[in-house]
Amino acid sequence: MKMSETKEKVFKGGGFLVEDLSSDDVITPEDFTEEHKMIAKTTEEFVSGEVLPKLENLENHEFEHSVDLLKKAGELGLLGADVPEEYGGLGLDKISSSLITEKFSRAGGFSVTHGAHVGIGSLPIVFFGNEQQKQTYLPKLATGELLAAYALTEPSSGSDALGAKTTAKLNEAGTHYILNGEKQWITNSAFADVFVVYAKIDGEHFSAFIVERDFPGVSTGPEEKKMGIKSSSTRTLILEDAEVPVENLLGEKGRGHIIAFNILNVGRYKLAIGGVGGSKRALELAVKYVNERKQFNTPISSFSLTQEKLATIAAETYANESSVYRTVGLFEQRMGALTQEQLNDGREVARAIAEYQIECSMNKYTCTELLDYAADEAVQMHGGYGFMQEYEVERIYRDSRINRIFEGTNEINRLLVPGTLLKKAMKGELPLLQKAQALQEELMMLMPEEVGTETLEQEKHLLKNAKKIVLLGAGLAAQKYMQKIEKEQEILVNLADMVAEVYNMEAAILRTEKAIKKDGEAKHKQKLLYTQVFVQEAFNRIEADAKETLIAVEEGDTLRMMLSSLRKLTRHTPTNVIAKKREIAKQIIKEEKYVL
Amino acid sequence: MNIYVLLKKTFDTEEKINVSHGQIEDDGAEFIINPYDEYAVEEAINQRDEHGGEVTVVTIGDEDSEKQLRTALAMGADKAVLINTEDDLESGDQYTTAKILEAFFEDKEADLILAGNVAIDEASGQVGPRLAEALGIPYVTTITSLKIDGEVVNIEKDVEGDVEIIETSLPVLVTCQQGLNEPRYPSLPGIMKAKKKPLEELEIDDLDLDEDDVEPKTKTIDIFLPPEKEAGRVLEGELNEQVVELVSLLKNESKVL
Numbered sequence: 001m002k003m004s005e006t007k008e009k010v011f012k013g014g015g016f017l018v019e020d021l022s023s024d025d026v027i028t029p030e031d032f033t034e035e036h037k038m039i040a041k042t043t044e045e046f047v048s049g050e051v052l053p054k055l056e057n058l059e060n061h062e063f064e065h066s067v068d069l070l071k072k073a074g075e076l077g078l079l080g081a082d083v084p085e086e087y088g089g090l091g092l093d094k095i096s097s098s099l100i101t102e103k104f105s106r107a108g109g110f111s112v113t114h115g116a117h118v119g120i121g122s123l124p125i126v127f128f129g130n131e132q133q134k135q136t137y138l139p140k141l142a143t144g145e146l147l148a149a150y151a152l153t154e155p156s157s158g159s160d161a162l163g164a165k166t167t168a169k170l171n172e173a174g175t176h177y178i179l180n181g182e183k184q185w186i187t188n189s190a191f192a193d194v195f196v197v198y199a200k201i202d203g204e205h206f207s208a209f210i211v212e213r214d215f216p217g218v219s220t221g222p223e224e225k226k227m228g229i230k231s232s233s234t235r236t237l238i239l240e241d242a243e244v245p246v247e248n249l250l251g252e253k254g255r256g257h258i259i260a261f262n263i264l265n266v267g268r269y270k271l272a273i274g275g276v277g278g279s280k281r282a283l284e285l286a287v288k289y290v291n292e293r294k295q296f297n298t299p300i301s302s303f304s305l306t307q308e309k310l311a312t313i314a315a316e317t318y319a320n321e322s323s324v325y326r327t328v329g330l331f332e333q334r335m336g337a338l339t340q341e342q343l344n345d346g347r348e349v350a351r352a353i354a355e356y357q358i359e360c361s362m363n364k365y366t367c368t369e370l371l372d373y374a375a376d377e378a379v380q381m382h383g384g385y386g387f388m389q390e391y392e393v394e395r396i397y398r399d400s401r402i403n404r405i406f407e408g409t410n411e412i413n414r415l416l417v418p419g420t421l422l423k424k425a426m427k428g429e430l431p432l433l434q435k436a437q438a439l440q441e442e443l444m445m446l447m448p449e450e451v452g453t454e455t456l457e458q459e460k461h462l463l464k465n466a467k468k469i470v471l472l473g474a475g476l477a478a479q480k481y482m483q484k485i486e487k488e489q490e491i492l493v494n495l496a497d498m499v500a501e502v503y504n505m506e507a508a509i510l511r512t513e514k515a516i517k518k519d520g521e522a523k524h525k526q527k528l529l530y531t532q533v534f535v536q537e538a539f540n541r542i543e544a545d546a547k548e549t550l551i552a553v554e555e556g557d558t559l560r561m562m563l564s565s566l567r568k569l570t571r572h573t574p575t576n577v578i579a580k581k582r583e584i585a586k587q588i589i590k591e592e593k594y595v596l
Numbered sequence: 597m598n599i600y601v602l603l604k605k606t607f608d609t610e611e612k613i614n615v616s617h618g619q620i621e622d623d624g625a626e627f628i629i630n631p632y633d634e635y636a637v638e639e640a641i642n643q644r645d646e647h648g649g650e651v652t653v654v655t656i657g658d659e660d661s662e663k664q665l666r667t668a669l670a671m672g673a674d675k676a677v678l679i680n681t682e683d684d685l686e687s688g689d690q691y692t693t694a695k696i697l698e699a700f701f702e703d704k705e706a707d708l709i710l711a712g713n714v715a716i717d718e719a720s721g722q723v724g725p726r727l728a729e730a731l732g733i734p735y736v737t738t739i740t741s742l743k744i745d746g747e748v749v750n751i752e753k754d755v756e757g758d759v760e761i762i763e764t765s766l767p768v769l770v771t772c773q774q775g776l777n778e779p780r781y782p783s784l785p786g787i788m789k790a791k792k793k794p795l796e797e798l799e800i801d802d803l804d805l806d807e808d809d810v811e812p813k814t815k816t817i818d819i820f821l822p823p824e825k826e827a828g829r830v831l832e833g834e835l836n837e838q839v840v841e842l843v844s845l846l847k848n849e850s851k852v853l
Contacts, residue, residue, distance in 0.1 A: 034663060038670060038787045045781050077784025090784055592612045 010334050013355040014421050016503055017467060018435050023514035026507065027329025028322060029596075030515050032095065039081075039096050043103035046076060051107045058110055058231035059395075061223055063190045066113050066233065067147065074144025079118055083126055084344050088139030091343075094331045098324075101270050105277030108399045109231025115274065116187040116232070117141070120267050121148025124196045124208060127346035128251040128259050133210060137194060149192035151183035151211075151237045152260060159412045161260055162206055166199040166239060176243045177201070177209065179217070183237040189220045190233035197237070198256050205254035209244050217242035228398030262350040265357050267407040268364035272324045275367030275403060278396060279317045279374035280594045285393050286310065286378040287592050289385075300381075307585030308578070309381055311533065313374045314588055315581070318530035318596075319538070320367045323507035327359040358420050362500040365410040368403035375400040414496035415489060421499070422478060422485070436475030439468055443565040451572065455521060455528065456513055458575065459535040463505050465569045466542050470498045472565065473549045480553050491552055494545040501538040508534050526595055529584045536575040543570045597649030597744075597766075598704070599640045601673065602697065602711035602723065604630040605657050605664045609716055618818045629664045632712025634779040635772035639742060640710050641672040642777065647744060649707070650674045654700065656693055658682035662795065669790035670782030676795040684800050689812035690718075694726035696810055699803040701731055709769040713738050721771070728769040736762055738773040 009025060032040075050072060051058075054065045073079055081097035083089020097118070104111040122141045125133055140146040157163040166181025179199050186195070195218075197211045211218060221236035251259050287310055290301040300306050334352040335343065342348040353360070375397045379386035386393050404410045425432035451461045477491050485492065512527045521528065543566070550562045587595050607613055608626035615621065629637070640651045651673040655661050658680060665676035679696055681688065701709075711724040721737065728735030740759070741752035744766070753760040754773045782790070800810065831838040846853045 034666060035787055035791060037663075038667060038782060038790075039784055041667075042781045042784065042787065049781070075783070076781055081784065090788065092784070092788075096784075590612075590614060 010337050011330060012430065013330075014358045014424055014430055016506060017421070017470065017499065018431055021506065021510060023510045023517060026326050026510045026514065027095070027332060028511040028514055029325050030511070030518070031329075032099075036095055036099055039092075040099040040103050042076060043078060043100045044106075046073060046078065047104060047107050051110050055108065055110065055231060059108075061190075061230070061233070063233050066110065066188075066231075067191050069110065070114065070117060070147055071144040073114065074142070078114075079122075079144050080142035082118060082123060083138050083142040084346075086344065087126075087134050087142070089142040094328050094335070095325070098270070098273050098328045101273045102277035105274040106281050107231070108395055109229035111274060112187055112229045112232040115270055116150060117144075117148050117192075119270050120150035120263050121188065121192070121194070121196065123266055123346075124150070124250060124259050124263055125210065127262060127350040128208070129210075129346070132247065133250065137210065141194070146193040147188060147191055148194045148196070149186050149188040149237075150263070151186045151195045151197045153184050153186075154182060155184050159409060161198070162257060164198055164200060164206065166197070167203050168199040168201045168207065168209065168244070170201070170246070171243075174246065176245055177249065179209065179211070179239040179242040179244055181239050183239070185224065185234050186220075186237045187232055187234055189235035189237055190223065195237060196250065196259075197239070198260060199239075201253055206256040206260075207253050208250040208256040208259045210248040210250050211239070211242065211244050215243055226402075228395070228401055230398075261357075262354050264408055265350075265353050265360045268360040268413065269324065269327055269353075271403055271407050272320070272360075272363035272367035273328075275371035276317060276321045276324055278371045278400065279313060279320070279367075282371070282374040282378035282393060282396050283310065283313045283317065283588070284593045285391075285396075286313070286381040287588050289393075290381050291589060291592060293383075301585075301589045304582060306381060307589070308581050309377045310588050311581035311584035313377060314584055314594055315530040315533040315537075316370050316373065317594060318527065319504040319508040319534040320363070320370045322511040323504040324363045324367055326503075326507040326511075327356055327363055330356050330359065358417050358499075359503065361408070361413040361416050361420075362496070362503055364407060365404075365413045365496075366500050366504060368400075368410065371400045371403060411493070414493045417496040417499055418474065418492045419486070421474070425478075432471070432474070433478070436471045436478070439471050440475065443472070443568070446565065446568045448568060448571050455516065456509060456531070458572070459505070459509050459531055462535055462539045462572060463502065463509060465572075466498070466502050466505060466539055469542055469546045469566065469569050470495070470502055472562070472569070473498065473546050473553075476553050476562065477549065488552075491549055494549045498542045498545050501542050505535050505538050524596075526584065526587050529580050532575050533577050533580045533584065536577050539570075540574075597644065597647045597707045599644055599649055599651045600701075600704070600706045600709045601633070601636045601640045601651065601653045601668065602709065602727070603633045603637065603653050603655045603664060603668060604712070604715045604717075605655065605661045606630045606715055606717045613821070615819055615821050618816075618820070620819060627660065627664070629667055630712050630715045630717075632714060632716070632772055632774070634712075635774065635776045636710035636712055637668045637671055637673060638777045638779040639772055640708070641780075643708065643742070643744060644674075652677060654697070655679070656681055656688075656696055665795055666790050667782055669793045669795070670786040671780055672786060673793075675793065678795065678797045679803070680797055680799055684807060685810065687812055687816075688810065689814045690720045690722040690726060691813040692810040693723045694730060696800060696803065696805065697723070697727045698730040699800075699805050700798075701727070702803075706731075707766045708744070709733075709767070711769070711771045713771045713773045724769055724771040731769070733767045733769055734764045735769040735771070736764065737771040739770045740773050740775040742770060742776070 051069055057065045077090055078100055080089035081092040081100055085091040104114050125137050141148055152161055154164050168177040168179050171178055193213050195211045197209045201207050217240045219238045221238060224234040290306050291299055293300050331353050338348055378393045379397050382391055382393050385391050424430040451458050474495055481488055508531045512531045515524045515527055546566055554562050605627050608628045611626045613620060644651050652675045653665055653668040653673045654677045655665055656679045661678055665678055669676055714721040725735050736751050736753055738754040739751050740754050743750040747765045749764045749768050751762045753762055831841055
């Protein structure tokens with residue numbers, strides 16, 4: 001299901017910082033086909049018709065329902081989107097599988113169950129399995145006959161995954177690897193049939209294995225008691241002289257980190273999509289409640305402070321939604337350039353996704369933080385009722401918290417962004433350093449620009465300057481600290497935040513521009529309002545981060561000069577976000593949901 | 597067996613509906629297959645799977661009705677027909693719909709026609725019976741079970757909570773009631789196949805009709821939302837007093853006694 005038959009442009013990961021993009025370059029939710037919408041609808045109906053009635057059982061750890069529901073999902077094709085047709089899947093595009101992920105998010109902890117199976121559980125085999133392994137496992141994983149889990153984390157190795165202590169040793173006969181160790185917090189472990197397990201061969205070569213539950217020496221610990229996502233099973237996977245046939249080594253010996261790295265990218269963008277879906281749900285619950293709830297004889301939705309909360313969630317959701325589907329669009333554009341043969345070779349697909357690891361990381365931390373914000377404010381709008389378990393929003397609040405922790409903490413993901421950008425710059429893949437240098441000269445003679453009043457002109461102006469601010473900060477930091485920049489984590493995180501804001505601003509602007517170009521501004525007033533509000537607020541955050549960064553990096557006269565450059569770049573007449581948010585809220589209150 | 601399903605696109609009443617100037621606002625409204633028609637589609641697919649033949653889904657609507665037809669195709673129907681009246685008709689009622697369908701079925705050999713019991717928007721429940729009358733075939737409304745054996749058709753019909761058992765013969769038109777079956781979700785492989793299935797588009801001109809032939813017999817004066825439900829009242833005091841108060845309220849305030 002290609003978005004179009006014409007050959008798509010292919011962009012470099014991180015390239016948005018140095019390129020000027022047009023709205024035709026991005027894929028937006030408005031480009032989704034009828035099939036995409038039908039797939040989304042089937043997922044939505046499956047979740048509301050089958051999963052939600054069982055959610056209470058799932059929350060009580062009655063996992064026979066999880067297995068049953070996954071098999072039903074399999075019958076509908078909801079487990080096979082990312083599995084190629086020749087291995088019994090549907091081989092759909094990444095937009096289809098992303099929509100499935102988004103719509104599953106309403107199922108709370110069960111969406112984690114589903115995500116672990118189709119994503120981190122099955123994809124290592126899709127991407128890196130050999131022909132035999134794919135034939136053996138994928139058809140059954142695509143239908144739900146077999147259920148999958150992913151076992152990377154250990155008690156003493158979380159973010160430092162390569163520090164794993166689990167070992168693998170070839171037996172004397174050379175027929176089996178003998179695995180010993182403990183894998184912690186393994187999603188789906190109560191019922192998974194197949195685990196992708198990482199262990200070091202001879203305590204040295206980090207490698208991945210396909211381990212079946214029934215292999216001798218494989219067992220699981222007791223069910224963990226968690227703060228949220230209680231509908232998902234989480235246990236320790238215990239390997240005591242576990243016998244894994246040599247043919248179940250996944251990928252090459254000592255190359256497990258390649259698999260882990262690629263799977264993390266997938267896990268990240270999928271969590272981001274879930275975050276967007278969850279935020280939409282939190283907003284919907286909140287607006288329904290505030291329309292119903294009366295205080296002082298007035299529905300509390302008529303108070304402008306309530307409206308501010310609704311509008312902020314909605315505008316942030318719009319930007320993040322635009323951004324995450326922009327990333328999925330980038331995969332599609334890159335995969336569109338592959339031949340069918342390459343597409344069947346999972347490695348190529350993994351590579352196409354890995355090109356955008358920066359984007360995956362950024363989406364992960366901004367979307368999961370959006371969800372936390374939306375969940376928190378939705379509880380707040382419910383007042384005391386939001387604290388009561390009868391209200392769905394209470395569960396959303398608890399379920400949200402883990403998202404900032406798993407698939408790489410948001411801190412790790414932030415550190416990765418400037419780190420990877422600098423690496424790409426050093427390797428000459430991105431002309432960041434050249435651009436930063438050119439900018440320093442430009443800043444010397446920078447004159448304030450007149451911004452016109454055309455639609456989105458102000459936003460585009462802010463975006464252009466935001467890119468320059470990022471380059472200014474990154475350039476100075478790189479110049480000053482050189483290789484030692486790794487130790488300046490606060491500065492790296494500021495940069496990561498600024499880069500992510502830029503990516504999201506641009507995604508929102510280009511999406512709105514594309515929509516307006518197609519059907520005119522009158523039809524897309526709400527999108528325009530979201531964009532205006534988000535861009536202004538994101539720009540304000542960028543300004544604050546940049547200032548803090550400059551102050552940390554420079555001092556004395558140089559600092560004063562740099563701050564003056566920053567002032568030139570940030571000079572503008574700001575948008576009245578209070579007024580715009582009231583307008584945004586009007587539509588949301590009327591439709592009682594996230595509206596576009 | 598030639599099986600036809602009459603299908604209508606309706607507003608999703610689970611979503612918020614806004615009315616202004618006596619019209620339901622189209623913007624932002626979600627459209628779905630009329631839920632009773634989903635029972636009809638499901639039953640048609642089941643009957644075809646049991647007896648063989650072909651399921652054709654027919655709708656009268658506009659360009660956007662294609663979505664609901666594709667959904668029915670994704671569920672498993674074989675063919676779809678869209679009679680697009682967008683450019684030809686300004687308004688229509690049950691008479692209009694039945695008249696167009698009569699013309700459509702003129703040259704068809706339908707063994708079984710299924711429709712929803714009512715549409716959840718206008719809820720007339722008339723199109724099915726009117727069409728059957730026009731075609732001169734038997735019809736049974738609000739069915740909850742359908743068994744076909746050769747030409748013999750055994751039907752269970754919902755009658756105010758009771759069940760009526762009816763025997764009739766093909767060809768027949770039935771309207772479907774909740775309880776008949778559980779409509780399936782369109783599966784992903786079904787969705788992918790649906791886009792390759794035939795969907796024929798007709799205009800009333802193709803059926804040798806013009807606007808005057810199908811002019812509605814009724815006029816819609818106004819559309820408005822039901823009044824908002826007000827909060828209930830809890831009576832207080834001794835049980836006896838409460839009963840007395842309740843009776844007095846029922847007599848004097850709500851005037852139902």
